[in-house]
Amino acid sequence: MNQNQVTASLAIVAVSNGTTVNGYVRVDNGPLIQAWTKGSDKYTPDFEALAEDKRPIVIVVLRDVSSGRILIPSKLVFKYNGTELAFGEDGLCNTEQFAGTFKRVTGYNVSVDSQSYPMTGLRVMKNLVPISGYDNDRITVSGEVEIGGHTVSFNELATDVVIQExxxxxxxxxxxxxxxxxxxxxxxxxxxxxSLYSGGDLINDLGNITLQWKKQLPSGEANLGTQGTQNIAANDIDGSLVVSCEAVQNAKVIAKGFITVFDLSDPILAAFKVKGLASDGQIYPGETGTLTPYAYKRQSGEEVAVASWDFATFDGENNPFTLSGKDSNKFQGKDIALTYTDAARAKTFRVIATNTNPIEL
Incomplete structure (x- = not known):
């Protein structure tokens, strides 16, 4: 990366006692997508028809940014659409609405950086339609981790459950x-x-469908290639990078996915602080969130002064999205005020920030 530039996209971190913890939710045997056929009880895929060890399992991966070490949570709280899940001695969920739908699995081997770590995960045991209607759902994970004799809490990390007809x-x-x-x-x-799905089924032969990979930069999109997989190296990332892939058929985009990748090898990183929202990553009617990017040193967690940032804002389809009161989707400043009205208009709100001044190490 350019040592005098860092870029941040929306991310969730916890800072305590000079230690920065970076975390993300991963779904093994996933993704969490289920289709249903109206007027029937047919679901695709049918989770209940799968062997238990082949059903989706949600785990959270935490890392000490200063050392790169994988951390094992000492406490985990799983929620489904904001409702905390409780579990019996057999590990099965006994929360009334979701009884038997999920199972808390301990000692599940998680592979990270070619090493295996025993962790606790949330396994899907039953079909997720229609336990909460036929809209997309959300699983969140929060908890605590021990670092150097101190307890560090991490906020709700999330993954979406896609429900489609x-x-x-x-x-x-x-x-x-x-x-x-x-x-x-x-x-x-x-x-x-x-991975492209149609009606909940994985498409193995894309036929006349082309995959188009892109980097999402404040200045706009940059094409990467049309291959089935895309390699991303440290030099491609200024702190964090949003990568998208479009499935194109007959010159029309039929589906699009996003992933955010982070370069933690850099001496200076960037992230967002979020204030004013009851839950990071979600906004409710009447709320206004303040999204403030900041730069910090990898080894110590010490914040680095940045006078101003270049912002670029997008909607869920990565189209330029102009906030109320702004003249363009690109502007400079110290932070962003995001209202529920704007977020609802964008459906999914995305923001990228890049510092405008050289950063001193």
Whole structure:
């Protein structure tokens, strides 16, 4: 990366006692997408028909940014659409609305950076339609981790559950990475893979469908290639980078997916602080969030002064999105005020910030 520039996209971190913890939610045997056929009890995929060890399982991966070490949470709280899940001695969820739908699994082996770690995960045991209607749902994970004798809390990290009516023509695209979303060593390379689903079924033969990979930069999109997988190296990332992949058929984009990757090998990183929202990553009627980017030193967590940032704002389809009171989707400043009205208008609000002044190490 350019040592005098850092870029931040929306991310969730926790800072305590000089230690920065970076975390993300991963779904093994996923993604969490389920289609249903109206007027029937047919679901695709049918989670209940799968062997238990083949059903989706949600885990959270935490890392000490200063050392790159993987951290094992000492406490985990799982929520489904904001409702906390409780579990019996057999591990099965006994929360009334979701009884038996999920199972808390301990000692699940999670592979990160070619090493295996025993962790606690949330396994899907039953079909997710229609336990909360037929809209998309959300699983969040929060908890605590022990670092150097101190307890560090981390906020709700989330993954979406996509529920769609099956018509045979609806598409969803998901991007996964072979090594998670974080580069620790400068020579490390992440391999991103795009998976295209129609009606909940994975499409193995794309036929006349082309995949178009792009980098999402404050200045706009930059094409990467049309291959099935996309390699991302540390030099491609200024702190963090949003990568998208479009599935294109007959010159029309039929599905699009996003993933954010982080370069933690850099001496200076960037992230967002979020204030004014009851839950990071979500906004409710009447709320206004303040999104403030900041730069910090990797080894110490010490913040680095940045006078101003270049912002670029987008909607869920990555189209330029202009906030109320702004003349363009690109502007300078110290932070962003995001109202519920604007967020609802964008459906999914995305922001990228890049510092405008050289940063001193």
């Amino acid at each position: 099956s018509s045979g023509k609806q598409y969803e695209l998901f991007i996964t990475s072979d090594k998670g979303t974080q580069i620790i060593n400068p020579s490390e390379v992440l391999t991103l893979k795009a």
